[in-house]
Amino acid sequence: MSLTHIQAILSTTPERWQQLVRSLPLDLLSRQPATGEWSALQCLHHLLEAERFLYPVRVQAFLAGEDFVAFDPEQPHSDLASQTPEELVTAFVAYRQDSLDMLQHLQNDDLKRSVQHPQLGTVTLVEMLHTWAAHDLMHTVQAERALMQPFMLDCGPWRPFFRDHEITPPKA
Incomplete structure (x- = not known):
């Protein structure tokens, strides 16, 4: 895929999250589907943290020729816990716009740059950009x-059509 495709994916995410946050009640956004599974709101927290502390930082590392430092996706950022979904999505949109602006300045030669990842070894910028879009x-x-x-659980005889999407609680 080209950088244009990656930018297209990255540009759609804020709009999708704005629509979800604007349309859905807090209890649905924050509902955990099963123990150990993330709610929609937890997914938004994670995307915002990645936008603040991971992907743009790593693009800058590639451009500076600096190897990566480890990133802990489980590290909580307490400043997010007190924010409303509207505040979270507003922050995500702003950070993402900065990221998209930064990506506009990349050249084809930049995509070939490589650095060392602490767990994966040698990685290229284009590989990381693909990872960002997939993420x-x-x-x-x-x-x-x-x-x-909750919708699948209450759809009666249609439930078998959704089996591939069910998140089953862990067995006791």
Whole structure:
């Protein structure tokens, strides 16, 4: 895929999240589908943290020729816990716009740059950009899957049509 495709995916994510936050009640956004599974709101928290502390920082590392430092996706950022979904999505939109602006300045030669990742070894910028787009889609799908759960549970005889999307609680 080209940089244009990656930018297209990254530009759709804020709009999707704005629509979800604008349209859905807090109890549905924050509903955990099963123990250990993320709610839609937790997915938004994670995407915002990645936008603040991971992907743009790593693009800058590539451009500076600096190897990556480890990133802990489980590290909580307490400043997000007190924010409303509207505040979270507003912050995400602003950070993402900055990221998209930064990506506009990349040249084809930049995409070939490589650095050392602490767990993966040598990685290229284009590989990381593909990861960023896939990461956006993965966590948006994860959020939508979490949102599906209460509807699937109450759809009666149609429930078998959704079996592939059910998040089953862990067995006791």
